[in-house]
Amino acid sequence: MPRTRIKICGITREQDLHAAVDAGADALGFVFYAKSPRYVTAERYAELARELPPYVNAVALFVNATVDEVRAVVAAGPVSLLQFHGDETPEACAQLAQAVQRPFTRAFRVKPDTTAADLLESETQYRAASPWFSGLLLDTYVDAYGGAGKVFDWSLIPKELAPRVVLSGGLSVHNVTGAVAQVRPFAVDISSGVEAAKGIKDARKIAAFIDAVRAGDATHLSQEHHESESS
């Protein structure tokens, strides 16, 4: 069982970037959506990106962006992965990713009436549309698109899909151990739950969150140990 990967999203300040890296985050998210309280411009990203150490992935998050906007961000600093969090169709995602030659995740914003079949169908559609598709990120539907700290019903995530998804939406130190133990996602993604205020991260909350993810991983390891002992 590999460890659950962790992305800290909505980085706007150098000290928050360092706090996330020091705590052991695998990826940092930067929001290039002007209506977000965590918005950073491509110019500001160029400054922040100078602080990125090797082997930590920078994820550029867009909401209904144009090719020119995505190009400007990729030209400003290192970008490992794109995250499309708006109403982008499979074809639009494919076109944007191809234009800048970067892999992408697609946010599926879960509504109360979303079904397991909807999630599987969506993954199939995006995978078919582009070789740059790297996986679905599951978040809770909100009109503001994301970063709202709202949880959805994890029980609708199909078992076969879970090892490939990024789980997000309202995660925190209080629920992430259970989320990792129950869902077993490939990765978790958090923004609001590690903030002191919108766009301002709290280093202690980041460290506590990462410890709580590792506690979820430890649950799997001990389950696997018991299973192998009893077989």
Ligand SMILES: O=C(O)c1ccccc1NCC(=O)[C@H](O)[C@H](O)COP(=O)(O)O
């Ligand atoms: O952070 C924003 O303001 C934002 C705005 C528009 C679309 C997405 C946005 N954020 C997404 C994320 O930060 C994460 O990918 C994820 O949804 C976690 O959010 P949270 O529920 O706050 O932990």
